[in-house]
Amino acid sequence: xxxxxxxxxxxxxxxxxxxxxxxxxxxxxxxxxxxxxxxxxxxxxxxxxxxxxxxxxxxxxxxxxxxxxxxxxxxxxxxxxxxxxxxxxxxxxxxxxxxxxxxxxxxxxxxxxxxxxxxxxxxxxxxxxxxxxxxxxxxxxxxxxxxxxxxxxxxxxxxxxxxxxxxxxxxxxxxxxxxxxxxxxxxxxxxxxxxxxxxxxxxxxxxxxxxxxxxxxxxxxxxxxxxxxxxxxxxxxxxxxxxxxxxxxxxxxxxxxxxxxxxxxxxxxxxx
Numbered sequence: 001x002x003x004x005x006x007x008x009x010x011x012x013x014x015x016x017x018x019x020x021x022x023x024x025x026x027x028x029x030x031x032x033x034x035x036x037x038x039x040x041x042x043x044x045x046x047x048x049x050x051x052x053x054x055x056x057x058x059x060x061x062x063x064x065x066x067x068x069x070x071x072x073x074x075x076x077x078x079x080x081x082x083x084x085x086x087x088x089x090x091x092x093x094x095x096x097x098x099x100x101x102x103x104x105x106x107x108x109x110x111x112x113x114x115x116x117x118x119x120x121x122x123x124x125x126x127x128x129x130x131x132x133x134x135x136x137x138x139x140x141x142x143x144x145x146x147x148x149x150x151x152x153x154x155x156x157x158x159x160x161x162x163x164x165x166x167x168x169x170x171x172x173x174x175x176x177x178x179x180x181x182x183x184x185x186x187x188x189x190x191x192x193x194x195x196x197x198x199x200x201x202x203x204x205x206x207x208x209x210x211x212x213x214x215x216x217x218x219x220x221x222x223x224x225x226x227x228x229x230x231x232x233x234x235x236x237x238x239x240x241x242x243x244x245x246x247x248x249x250x251x252x253x254x255x256x257x258x259x260x261x262x263x264x265x266x267x268x269x270x271x272x
Contacts, residue, residue: 088112129193148202204245
């Protein structure tokens with residue numbers, strides 16, 4: 001049994017200048033050769049992403065669709081690991097976000113949607129908001145403003161004793177299906193800021209591209225720093241459990257034009 005799994009099982013269920021050459025619309029642009037001013041970089045994100053500085057950040061914790069061999073897409077259950085399946089990430093309100101996902105699988109899911117995993121600095125900036133506060137909504141903790149208090153500890157409901165801390169227990173698909181555990185994306189309406197990204201504290205841990213997990217989850221947003229500073233470095237990129245989720249980021253210039261001009265366009269998603 002891995003020590004990280006034991007630690008996090010106990011934690012979850014037991015702890016219940018450089019010189020500026022030119023500035024244009026918030027970006028720094030150098031003069032190209034010949035003295036002609038460089039055109040401003042595009043500052044546009046699709047409707048399912050928020051503009052944070054010069055980066056697009058998913059407004060919601062990711063959900064998944066599976067891409068079938070014929071190109072059709074079907075919803076993927078948020079209670080199962082997508083390992084071995086071709087999936088891509090969506091940013092949608094009102095759905096159960098994808099838990100049970102490793103950093104490696106989250107990275108591939110973002111890339112399949114022409115996005116990438118957020119850098120830790122980008123993630124924190126989106127969480128803190130333009131006022132750079134400890135929590136998305138402000139400097140002082142407010143219980144239940146995010147999905148982070150009064151929630152059910154699912155491991156203790158399904159297991160007892162040593163079995164509670166085994167790896168196989170922590171990936172049990174029943175855990176996040178128990179009432180009062182993970183919440184639908186965006187349902188904690190106060191858990192945001194002027195940038196407009198939701199649930200960056202609580203609900204699910206979120207992977208970033210350095211292999212760290214941020215924001216805490218529905219049972220804990222304080223034990224490893226507080227709020228937007230919550231970070232755990234305990235897990236390998238292949239690790240996953242019921243509380244590991246993610247969201248994607250993108251540079252505006254890297255997004256397909258279709259995504260920038262017609263948010264939500266593309267293939268219809270069928271349900272299994």
